[in-house]
Every structure is written in C-alpha cells, then in structure tokens.
Amino acid sequence: MSTIAMARNGDLRRAILDESRRLLLEEGYASVSMRKVAAAVGCTATSIYLHFENKDALIHALIEEGMDLLHEVLLEASCCETPVPERYKGMCRAFLDFGLANREYYEIMFQMTPMEMRRYPTEKYRKARRNLELFAEVLLEARGTSTDFDPALGSIVLWSQLHGALSLIHAQRVDKRYDTEVFIDSTIAHAMCLLQPASTSSPTHS
Amino acid sequence: MSTIAMARNGDLRRAILDESRRLLLEEGYASVSMRKVAAAVGCTATSIYLHFENKDALIHALIEEGMDLLHEVLLEASCCETPVPERYKGMCRAFLDFGLANREYYEIMFQMTPMEMRRYPTEKYRKARRNLELFAEVLLEARGTSTDFDPALGSIVLWSQLHGALSLIHAQRVDKRYDTEVFIDSTIAHAMCLLQPASTSSPTHS
C-alpha cells in the first residue's frame, strides 16, 4: 500500500530498485522476477521496462549499489593510521566479511557469469575498479613499485584469491571437516605472503 | 537419424547424456533445455524424466563426467618422476588449462551455485575430493605434516585460489590491460608460496 503510494508519487524507478533489492536479499535471486518485483511495487511487469531496458539492466543497477556498499566497507578498513600488515589484513577480512554477510548481493556482483546474464557493461566497471585500487594502494605502500612487482596486478591476484574462497563457501563446496573460520583464516594467511617479496612468489609484469 | 536409432536401441540414457554434453559445449548452457536435448536425441522432453529425476540430476551427471575428465588431466600432471616444485607448478597449470579450455564444463562443475541449481548432492563429492587429494599429496611431499601445516587444508586454499582466478576470467572481470597469460603466471607464482613454510603464510589447523 505504502509502496504503491510511492510509485504514484512519481519515483517508480526508485521503488522498483528498493523492492528488487528487498526481494533479492530476503527471498533470494530466484524471486527477482519482473512480475514479482512489479507485484511488490504495485505496478505491472511491463512498466518496469519504462525505467530499465530489461531485467539485466535492473540487476546491473543493483550491482552498482552493491559496489558502493563494498566501497564504504573497504574505505573504513583502509584507514591509514594502522600499520600496513594489520591494515592489509583488516581489508582482506572486510572483503570476506562483506561477501559472507551479503551472499546474494555478492553473487550478483561477482559470481554471475555471462552464462546467465548479459555481460556487465564495461563502462560501469569504474566502481568495481575503485575497490581494487584500495588494495593496490596498500600493496604499493608495503612493497613499492619496481620491475618485479606491479601493485595493480598484485591487487587482482589478491582479489581473485579472496573471491575464490567466497565463491566456494557460497557454493558450499568446502569440506565440512573444516570450519568456515578456519578456512577464512588460512586464506588470509596465504594472502599475507603477497606483502613480502619472495624469490618465486611475486607477480611480475611482462 | 543415427541418434534416434541409438535411442531406439535401448541406451537412451547414454544418448541423452551425449547430446546434453554436446549442447553444453557447442551451444552453451542456455541451450541445455529439456526440450532441446530431447529434440537433439529424438525423443520427447518428458521421457528424459524416465532416466533422470529432473534437470538438475541430468546436470549432476554431466558434472560427474567433468570431474572424471579433470582427474585424468591432473593424474597425468602429477607424475612422480618430476621434482616437487615443477610437478606442483604443472598441476596448477593443468587445472587452470582445464578451466580455460572447458569453460562450460568448468562452470557447471564449480561455478553453479544454489542460486540457480539444487545443491550438488553430498554423496557425489567423492570424485571432486579425489582431485583435491592429488594436490594434498604433493603439498605433503613438499612440506610434510606438522602442527603448523595441514596438507588437506592447504589443498583447499590452493584450490580456492586457482578457482578464483578462473572464475574472474570466465566472468570477464579481469582488467583488459593484463593479458590472461600474465594473470595466470602471477596466479601460479602466488600459489608457489604454499610450498614453502613462511612465518605468516602457512595454513594452520585449529
């Protein structure tokens, strides 16, 4: 009823986004269908198309919101007052916690492949890149830049490692003998070695 | 015509699996629908249900085939004659190559989440675990077992790292400035540090 009022008040686009997010987080991705969103918002399925080109565009908008949320979390963890190793560790943990606490959000942000969705448009990667840059900064501070270390590349390697862990946890493919926290701790421990130059373990560029 | 003959020859289940795999690899997951599989095989959509409980069960059977294929590849790479670091590196590369060369296979094996599919039944994880054990073996050989290193846990951490890399490549979320090969090389370089005990980077168990 109140949502219907919102719709009539003109900002239907906003209402659609809000209800989509609620459906996504509360009832899972399977419940985000044009008809269900429309019903929740109090309009017709097809009128969503007046505000979003298609379902993918709607999902893309949600992804962007998720990227903003993640950015806030990472910004807070990357406070420059704490020394590098702790700060780095804190950022890794913040990323992992975000993924664990916002499963559905995380999945549409990083897990959704071209298999089930048109590719996330390239021009929208800005916000995703911003998050990586926070990791690159702390890597740069720890190791500097030289011919045998590229912070940007390092941040991608780090990201992919953290992402892999979340991906397997979400898909519930991690052996139940290991508690999630044990796995997470080991993941962070492994990630720590990107901080130190090692004879065989530094990502080098060309 | 020949496939129809196959179906009539009794082994319809086999024909369904073959055509599903072909559709998956040649036309992508989106083309694996009960009706399309049935059309390709020369039977009705619903008669697939006589051989598979539902679509998920069909996909699960394909996953199992994929696990077998991966196992062959890893077995070959884990030949005990080459010294540990090279062997380890070779196995990592074999895993990554498998993921790169068999995108669609890999995605249904590891990328498909409960979001879009009923969970892969626990009793079928045997084959998936076999593959992890190959990694655990070489880790054990390199570092032994002690209070501060658990090869099984280490293999999961390694696996999650390799998986993360493949996942991002598949979803085309890796910055185009970096060639896939450069990223892959950096990933392997980072994975190498699981071979050496390091003050802060060894996965410990409880």
Added chain:
DNA sequence: ATCGGCAGGTTTACAGTGTAAAGTTTACAC
C-alpha cells in the same frame, strides 16, 4: 495361446518466465 503387469515412451497440460506491441490514462503547454 492368452493374459497380467510393467518398463519405456508420448500426449497433453499447467504455471511460470522475459518481453514486444498496442491501447489507455494522466499531465502539462498553448
């Protein structure tokens, strides 16, 4: 030889999906 049952297959149907096309209402400028 015939009947019963049954495994394997088909027909039909239903409820759900995304979305295109056409029709309707509302709001505002002149």
Added chain:
DNA sequence: GTGTAAACTTTACACTGTAAACCTGCCGAT
C-alpha cells in the same frame, strides 16, 4: 479546450521445467 508526450496497463507470444494421464510392445506365468 485541444494537442502532445510521457507513464502505465492490457494482451499476447514464445519459451521454460515438469506433473498426470495415456499408450504400447515385451516377458513370464497360467
């Protein structure tokens, strides 16, 4: 008041997974 443009609804289509009912040919017992 009338013209126009934007916002929204109605209707429709092609597609999905799958349940229920029906048919059909084989195999073993009477």
